[in-house]
Amino acid sequence: MDKLHLHYEVEGNDFVAAGEAAGQMKRTLRQLGIDFEIIRRCSICMYEGEINMVAHAEGGSADVIIAKDKVTIVLEDTGPGITDMELAMQEGYSTATQDVRELGFGAGMGLPNMKKYADTLAVESTPGVGTKVTMEINIPA
């Protein structure tokens, strides 16, 4: 199978539309007949990434590359960046505003969830420049 490339633009601060990219990705993965649990893991990773860009970075872009053996999700934004990566990876740590918390986010589970559900997670972030998150979810043969 050739690689399939999906691209989405994610709007910042639009919590009603948040999850649309993950939803569209999920539908495509289903059409491709990929295993339900793999789809679930991809969906969780994508949604957490989307929410982070909506809540913290005024949006960004999401690219999904679907190959025979893995799904790669690349999220890029030009937001404020992550100043303390160690803290950001800890469950329960969040810099979300009160407004965001009232919607049910800001539990400090975004990056920990991505780490839990992706097979590989790489976060490159420069304060004041932006953040790039790359996740790979393997598809067993």
Place this chain on the structure above:
Amino acid sequence: MTVHDVAKQLNLTCCVDADGQRTVEGGYVGDLLSWVIGKAGAGHAWITIMSNPNVAAVAMLADTSMIILAESVEPDDTLLAKAQQHGLNLYTASEGAFELAWRLHELLG
């Protein structure tokens, strides 16, 4: 036990009946959405008092079998529309999350 069975036994009020024959494979209670999406299992009935549109996204992506809004919480219009759009089973209940979880556990054994 199906979504319809659970709805009948728990005396739930239906808001969106998308797939009543889906099997309920467990339950999860929570309102923090990142917590729920990371911990609720596929096929679980999700009991919450959150009623904003993001509830639909979390339920769809976590692949829960049904959403139960506890304590007579009503879904907002956008949640209702998104649940219909994505084919999510959405119910409300007058009981609190504790009572619902207890009764659901008794039903599922």
